[in-house]
Every structure is written in C-alpha cells, then in structure tokens.
Amino acid sequence: MTSRNELKLSFSARSENEAFARIAVAAFVSQLDPTMEELNDLKTAVSEAVTNAIIHGYDSDGTKMVEIEASIDMDMVSIVVSDRGRGIEDVELARQPLYTSKPELERSGMGFTIMENFMDRFEVSSSIGGGTRVDMQKRIESKKALYN
Numbered sequence: 001m002t003s004r005n006e007l008k009l010s011f012s013a014r015s016e017n018e019a020f021a022r023i024a025v026a027a028f029v030s031q032l033d034p035t036m037e038e039l040n041d042l043k044t045a046v047s048e049a050v051t052n053a054i055i056h057g058y059d060s061d062g063t064k065m066v067e068i069e070a071s072i073d074m075d076m077v078s079i080v081v082s083d084r085g086r087g088i089e090d091v092e093l094a095r096q097p098l099y100t101s102k103p104e105l106e107r108s109g110m111g112f113t114i115m116e117n118f119m120d121r122f123e124v125s126s127s128i129g130g131g132t133r134v135d136m137q138k139r140i141e142s143k144k145a146l147y148n
Helices: 017-032 036-057 111-118 143-147
Strands: 005-012 065-073 076-083 121-127 131-139
Touching (some): 005 017, 017 076, 036 131, 111 131
Antiparallel strands (some): 065 076, 076 131, 121 131
C-alpha cells in the first residue's frame, strides 16, 4: 500500500471559483490533521496562485480553465496551480515584492511573496503564450502525517 494520494481539479477561470479551490485543497489536506496555521498557509497560497491565474493569466476570461494538482506523500503536500494563459514576460521581476502588471486593478503585488513565505518550497515557471505553473510544497507537522 502506498502513502501517496492525489487530487486533480480543473475549473473555469472565474473569480468566484477561487473560494472553491481553497476549500477543495483544504478538504484534501485535512486528512493529515494540519494545524490551523498550516491549513491557513496552504489556503492562502492556493488562493494567491488561483487569483494570479485568473487575473493575470487569463484577464478574467471565464471560458478558460485553471488546473490544480495536489498530492500527499507521507507528511509532504505538493500543490501545482497552472494556466495556459498569456505567461509572464519576466518571472524574476514578477517575483519582486510590490511589483504588479495590473496597477489599475489596485493589486498589491505581494502574491508571489506571500506564496513563497507560506510554503516550504515555491517555484514559478512560465512561457509567453504558454501559461504559468506554480509549484509549491509544505511539510505538515501533525502526528497523523508522521504515522501515515
């Protein structure tokens, strides 16, 4: 019997689906009995990644799809949020705190910084016209995770 468990989810790039994505990932991870802080960190990171895909990747075009893949392996949660949207021209610039490509929407420019600070591992890959992929990992320190 393997300890790995997986989730794949695809949904329309509509802002109202951001809450659904947060809840779905939280429900999936709850089997590890995370602390409230761990769960809130995961939910916030997923929320930021999904919001970026919707707003920046697809310009809020609800006909496009955002995808989430999550897996649990022992005490490690891996989450990938991806889109097939416009892509990021300069990933390093986009990762700078307070940088936003949409200042007219009063975006804070802190999405990547928040994800990086709330997760144990965080990577962004992107190609112009090919979309963006955010890979995140977080170790869950609960007793349940340690004994699964």
